[in-house]
Amino acid sequence: MKKEKRSVLVTFWIIIFLTGNTLYLYHTFRTEELYNSLIFVNPNIDSLDIFNLIWVVGITDFVLKFFTISIKCIILVLPRILLAFKSRGKFYLVIEELSQLFRSLVPIQLWYKYIMGDYSANSYLLSGVLIILYSLCKSFDVCGRIGALRKALKVLCSSQTFGVRASSQQCMEAGGVCAICHLDFSDPVILLCQHVFCEECLCLWFDREKTCPFCRAVVIDTLRCSKDGATSAHFQIY
Template identity: 30%
Template sequence: MQQIARWIEQILPFSLLLLVVFIRQHFQGFLVTIWIAVVMFKSNDILRKQTALKGERKISVLVGITLVFVIHVFGVYWWYRNDDILYPLVMLPPKEIPPFWHAIFIIMVNDTMVRQAAMVVKCVLLMYYKNSRGRNYRKQGQMLTVVEYLLLLYRALLPTPVWYRFFLNKEYGSLFSSLTTGLYLTFKLTSVVEKVQSFFAALKALSRKEVHYGSYATTEQVVAAGDLCAICQEKMHAPILLRCKHIFCEDCVSEWFERERTCPLCRALVKPADLRSFGDGSTSLFFQLF
């Protein structure tokens, strides 16, 4: 153990020196990647807060947020307009074989920017459903979920042209390059099929008219329950009767089931373990590198 510790102690200064040189060589790439990632994380937080405001959202604020998002996306792509960064957006491989770190950079920029662009679509949906309640509020959550699953499918495809060009390198020999390319496309197909299935499941949920965790309560059932929602402590609007027989406003219980699967009162399991919902306006923050 002492020998290992001494060996690490000896190579650590040289490793740090190499790291500094590496960062200097790719300094602009590091800055751009950090910048767009920070903007994307902040944008996700802003969008979730706007979604939570429901009817209190202001159209002027949403328009301003949308314009900032659009300018940011166009600004980044205008800056790199002469690079190969745009080709993968339409599923075309780069003209030249990208070095490994440049391939990573292209993928990270595109992966972040398409999420930023999808946030523009989500802002438009929030403007459209600004005063929605009951069924329309549930429809808003379903639409946001469909947009996110379509985005996840597109993001799964985005790295494919870059890695296809990277692996199909004749310098390694035709057999080796063909083998690695074929293996990559095989692995990729598995993940893409999963994303396609999730997207169609989200579409199916959107077309479903009934509430899949209960049914609309009758007037007699609402009166018997006291006509007071236990979540918002107000008179019920579009009341939903859960399978456990408790009744809540559709808005309140829909928002509850964005996070939970059990009844707010008795904790009985009500919502089936199906697709993850993105009805709160959130975006998946994990990078799709491969």
Template identity: 30%
Template sequence: MFKSNDILRKQTALKFSKSLNKCDGDFFLRAYMGERKMLILVGITILFVVHVSGVYWCYKNGDLIRPLVMLPPKEIPPFWHAIFVILVNDTMVRQTAMIMKCLLLMYYRNTKGCSYRRQGQMLTLVEYFLLLYRALLPAPVWYRFFLNKEYGSLFSSLTTGLYLTFKLTSVVEKIQSFFTSLRALSHEDFHYGSYATSEQVAAAGDMCAICQEKMHVPILLRCKHVFCEDCVSEWFERERTCPLCRALVKPADLRSFGDGSTSLFFQLF
């Protein structure tokens, strides 16, 4: 998981080659040189497909399948068995998400401008859906575990109610984040500017301050500075301010997962 996450982030950064430039004393973070290696992405995809399929085939008669569709186990699981079921499902779901991200990276293998932004939005949407689904995964298992009548009806009902209340709060927050990322995908406009007209480009000069090359699909930021769409799209994956004047031009919305990263923390409860 850790190694694949690192490889995916590096492959996401491999899109087009431009040199590292310096402007107003600040170095711009540039993409890695080179193109994406399709064989690596295909290899990760095949590896995870075989692994996920193999795990669920081996445990097809166990308690792994039911929680995937939000059904509690048939029998009350012992504590360590409940932990095992949750950890395995959590890991397999993340590997399935990595498969989806590999397919997206293969589809957007030549990312420029609008395609680069759309790729980042799609990767972010996949990750927020993953976070929502992973938050729901442990609920059926712990619901069955806490309803153990051996601890007494009052105690089991109380612990179940407390757990579901806590879980509902967490799930509502993740639902809001997911729909926010979904709305961002449906918007064609920018949150930090708009496409520049020929007059605006002429007034700003025909040279992009980031790549030091002729403007390609120029974007006019809210602070009135103009940059290439490719350059500024990559910049705003990491920053919220203008590369030149440092004015705040991008609102503080959802965290972007456009770098292809996957959350590696286990969702146990």
């Protein structure tokens, strides 16, 4: 029995809802061909002023967020035989970092088109300066995203253990009940601080925290904030 109560039906409903919204959005604005932005092609917009630019970038960013959430939902409902529960946080982290990297790359061609279209006819110098400034800012941003993705891949490839398998005697001494889920122990693990918890409960806990749930002793050194499946809410405007 799952300690983390999840409804497969609700998860699939979320996927259908996000997919339906995306299809409806692109169908409504099909003449503008907004989906081109997803493959680094300019949409079919005659005049790309600042308002149209923010509009296209915003829609594309939200669609990519929907896509990221849908992939995480699929990971969530995978059976244990395909993906161990304790490994899912690592996949959430990699998916999130990949998403943020792709979201930072998508607006580049739109901003180049806007800068060159608005300023090149009036001032080649101003257009060149803006292109250089934008390219520098974007380079730092992309390099940071690539670095974060490399760290996430290292986490994915590494094996992390929180403790050792607890014996029946140790489980009895701990009261026979997990302090996190308040149910009988399932695959119990004892930490260095000698506190016993379910392995699945610990995986969920250490996706958000780095200390023992009971005594707050530090168990892991680094906390990856996206391992709990959270999707970044920031708006990738540039």
